[in-house]
Amino acid sequence: MIGIVLQTGVDMVDVEKLARMVTLSGDAFLENSWTPAERLYCANRPERLASRWAAKEATMKALGQGVGQISPLEVEVEAAEGQMPTLLLSGNAAARARQLHLDTWSVSLTHEDRWALAFVVGLGNTGHG
Numbered sequence: 001m002i003g004i005v006l007q008t009g010v011d012m013v014d015v016e017k018l019a020r021m022v023t024l025s026g027d028a029f030l031e032n033s034w035t036p037a038e039r040l041y042c043a044n045r046p047e048r049l050a051s052r053w054a055a056k057e058a059t060m061k062a063l064g065q066g067v068g069q070i071s072p073l074e075v076e077v078e079a080a081e082g083q084m085p086t087l088l089l090s091g092n093a094a095a096r097a098r099q100l101h102l103d104t105w106s107v108s109l110t111h112e113d114r115w116a117l118a119f120v121v122g123l124g125n126t127g128h129g
Contacts, residue, residue, distance in 0.1 A: 003126035005101045009061030011054040013116045018053060019046035033072045041079050050116035051109040052077045058120040059087060063096045070096065077107065085109055087120070101126050
């Protein structure tokens, strides 16, 4: 029997607070927190940036790690208009996922008024029971 591994994470972000942080911190914060593809997709829309920040935090929670152990740039939300978003892990995030035997990811994003939320599920198996 194969040992199933399931990890979840959820995070909620205040869109208005994040927008203020972006305004105050400028390009450095954007470049250190969202990949070029994420920045292009979000087009400086704070609700999109916030939902992706929530996804990064939720993924780190699913991995049992935090900012510092995993860079926000190592968790990328890939998206195309009208399609479900997907997660792309690299660096320490990918290494931690391998360590936990997680190889399949699902992410759900939403935003309403001043709140953005992300729910992340990581699934895998240990290869033995």
